[in-house]
Amino acid sequence: MMKLVKSKYRIIALDVDGTLLNDRYELTSGTVESVRMAHDAGARIVLCTGRGPANAIPVLEQMKLDGVLITHNGAVTVETPSRRLLHQISFQVAELESLTVYCRERQVHFDVCTAWEMYAEGIGEEAKAMYAKFMLTPHIVPDVLRHAEPLVKFTLFGSEEQMDRVEADIPALELPPSLTAIRSGVHFIDVMPAAASKGEALKELAALWGVDRSAVVAMGNYYNDVDMIRFAGLGIAMDNSPEDVKKAADAVVPSNNEEGVRFALQRYVLS
Known part of the structure; x- marks a missing residue:
C-alpha cells in the first residue's frame, strides 16, 4: 500500500471510455483504489466524458465518489448527488x-x-x-x-x-x-x-474553484480530449491514443487495458 501524501494537484480530470475504463467497460479494483487515494489526498475527481450524465454518474458512484461531472463533451456540467444541472450549451x-x-x-x-x-x-x-x-x-x-x-x-x-x-x-x-x-x-x-468542449468546461470549473491550471491533471485518449489535455498543467494521454493525441500530452502512460490511470496517479500524483 502506497503511503498517502497530500497532492499538489487539486483537480484530476478523467475521460471515461478508453481511459478510465478498459475495453470491456470495466473499472479495475486497482484503478478505483488509486482514484480514491488521489481523492483522499485532496484532489477533486472530475469525470470529463462524451457520455451524458445518465450513464456517467454510475461510473463515479461505482468508485463511491460524488462531485462534478463534465458530460456531453463539455456541453453539460452536473453535480452529484443532487443531480443539479450547473451548465449547459444547447442548440435546436x-x-x-x-x-x-x-x-x-x-x-x-x-x-x-x-x-x-x-x-x-x-x-x-x-x-x-x-x-x-x-x-x-x-x-x-x-x-x-x-x-x-x-x-x-x-x-x-x-x-x-x-x-x-x-x-x-x-x-x-x-x-x-x-x-x-x-x-x-x-x-x-x-x-x-462549437463553444462547448471538455477543455473549456474544465477551464471554467477550475476558475470557479480558484484552481490554477498548474494544479490540474487531465487524462484522455481521443481527439475530444486534446483541448483539456493541453489546458491542464499536466496533460496525460493513454498509450491507446492516436499519435496526434499523444503529441498534445506532457506524458504518455500505459493503455486503458493496462491500468494507465492507476499508473499515472501513482507516478505523478501520489508519489
Missing part, C-alpha cells in the same frame, strides 16, 4: 436538418441528446449492442426534427470506414458556424455547439 435540432436527412438517406445511425435524455428514430442490431455496452436505452421517436426541447449533442455511429466517409462529407453539408463536428471515437462523430 432544426439547425441539423441537412445532417439528419443525410443520415436517413445513407442509413447512418444517429441519436440526439438533451442534457439527460437520448432519442433515436430506430435501432438496428449493431446500435442495440453498442447501447447495451454503454448502459443506454434511447427513446424511439418517429421524427427527431419535431423535437422542441434544446439539444446538446447529435451523435453518428457506425463502422470506422463509414465514419471516415461521414467525416469527409460533413463540410459539404454546411453546418451552422455555431456547431462543430468532432471525432469522439473510432465509431462515433459528435456534432455539438
